[in-house]
Amino acid sequence: MKGKNMRNYLTPNFTFAPIVPDRGLGSRIWDVNGNEYIDMAGGIAVNALGHCHPLLIAALTEQAQKLWHVSNIYTTEPAQALAQRLVENSFADQVFFCNSGAEANEAAFKLARKFARDHFGADSGKNEIVACVNGFHGRTLFTVSVGGQPKYSEDFAPLPSGISHVPFNDVTAIQAAVTNRTCAVVIEPVQGESGVLPATKEFIQTARRVCDQHQALLIFDEVQTGMGRTGSLFAHTQYEVVPDIVSSAKALGCGIPIGAMLTTHQVGQSFTPGSHGSTFGGNPLACAVGCAAFDLINSAQTLHHVVKQGEKLQTQLARIGQEFAIFAEVRGMGLLVGCVLAEKFHGRAGELMQLCLQQGLMVLIAGGHVLRMAPSLLLSDEDMDEALQRLQSAIQVFVGA
Numbered sequence: 001m002k003g004k005n006m007r008n009y010l011t012p013n014f015t016f017a018p019i020v021p022d023r024g025l026g027s028r029i030w031d032v033n034g035n036e037y038i039d040m041a042g043g044i045a046v047n048a049l050g051h052c053h054p055l056l057i058a059a060l061t062e063q064a065q066k067l068w069h070v071s072n073i074y075t076t077e078p079a080q081a082l083a084q085r086l087v088e089n090s091f092a093d094q095v096f097f098c099n100s101g102a103e104a105n106e107a108a109f110k111l112a113r114k115f116a117r118d119h120f121g122a123d124s125g126k127n128e129i130v131a132c133v134n135g136f137h138g139r140t141l142f143t144v145s146v147g148g149q150p151k152y153s154e155d156f157a158p159l160p161s162g163i164s165h166v167p168f169n170d171v172t173a174i175q176a177a178v179t180n181r182t183c184a185v186v187i188e189p190v191q192g193e194s195g196v197l198p199a200t201k202e203f204i205q206t207a208r209r210v211c212d213q214h215q216a217l218l219i220f221d222e223v224q225t226g227m228g229r230t231g232s233l234f235a236h237t238q239y240e241v242v243p244d245i246v247s248s249a250k251a252l253g254c255g256i257p258i259g260a261m262l263t264t265h266q267v268g269q270s271f272t273p274g275s276h277g278s279t280f281g282g283n284p285l286a287c288a289v290g291c292a293a294f295d296l297i298n299s300a301q302t303l304h305h306v307v308k309q310g311e312k313l314q315t316q317l318a319r320i321g322q323e324f325a326i327f328a329e330v331r332g333m334g335l336l337v338g339c340v341l342a343e344k345f346h347g348r349a350g351e352l353m354q355l356c357l358q359q360g361l362m363v364l365i366a367g368g369h370v371l372r373m374a375p376s377l378l379l380s381d382e383d384m385d386e387a388l389q390r391l392q393s394a395i396q397v398f399v400g401a
């Protein structure tokens with residue numbers, strides 16, 4: 001960190017970048033030393049409307065002067081208003097609010113187990129969760145265990161049991177893995193953290209079919225893919241499959257911590273009074289911002305912009321990839337884009353990310369081989385062009401090095 005006399009008082013589980021961001025506006029960020037960056041990372045797919053959007057500031061400050069928190073002993077108008085928006089624009093009938101993606105998934109997995117127990121009995125053994133290799137669902141003990149990356153869970157053993165993993169997009173494997181003991185299957189429509197890998201339609205539709213055959217619930221983790229990121233409000237609608245549970249967070253609050261679990265009336269009934277909870281979940285401050293963000297994101301204009309800019313970004317990245325022989329593939333959906341490094345650069349995505357930062361460009365990685373971008377859904381042509389210029393400068397240093 002190069003902040004003025006800044007010392008790090010935090011536990012060392014994060015490797016912080018060498019710059020300290022200070023303020024942002026739209027797709028630009030300035031650090032404490034006044035250097036400017038184009039933000040193609042979006043706070044890891046959170047800042048879907050860029051930084052300091054005036055309508056979000058208005059919603060936040062208006063609510064800040066009214067009511068911040070009353071706990072889950074009461075409901076509030078902002079909580080009901082955001083839940084209503086989610087319900088009226090999705091498969092869902094009911095919403096559980098929490099504060100993060102991990103908590104939304106934790107709620108989903110707990111609900112799936114309880115639903116199976118309620119309907120099939122504890123003796124049925126119907127408690128198994130089928131998830132995907134390289135999946136990511138958060139960092140609580142249950143969610144790292146359901147996640148398919150042992151490096152995130154193995155140090156915290158003993159882990160919760162009754163979880164198995166199938167290779168992503170492996171239709172035969174998922175058919176074999178789901179049985180009458182399965183209570184739920186969980187899938188990210190696009191595997192975000194592990195490489196920006198979209199699911200195939202066949203995989204998703206097979207998952208739905210085998211879940212129906214074995215009376216298991218289908219959960220989509222849309223923490224990263226939801227809220228307009230892929231060009232539709234939720235990515236799963238593009239697969240023409242109706243889930244039983246969807247988790248959301250990240251862009252739901254556009255920077256204010258909030259998570260949500262969406263479900264049907266039938267499944268939601270298993271969350272009987274007292275069976276699950278959250279002190280901060282549904283707090284009016286987060287929900288008021290969530291409502292303003294929802295209305296801006298869920299407009300034909302914004303979603304069309306995401307599709308258009310996503311196509312343009314992928315085309316330009318593919319062109320750069322060819323010019324410098326650096327990317328083996330550019331893939332993604334909407335404005336969730338991954339550039340897979342050519343084989344000779346494998347393992348060096350982090351290095352390229354650092355070089356980008358030196359050129360005034362914030363990007364993400366997804367594993368060692370993939371450069372990931374999740375910019376503002378409102379990304380302008382001008383900011384995109386400038387970002388691509390800076391990326392090329394970074395790549396010139398990278399390939400020359």
Ligand SMILES: *Cc1c(COP(=O)(O)O)cnc(C)c1O
Nearest residue numbers: 100101102136137138192223224
């Ligand atoms: C980020 C992410 C999570 C975890 O969200 P947190 O808010 O960090 O708990 C879960 N699932 C997916 C797909 C994610 O991208």
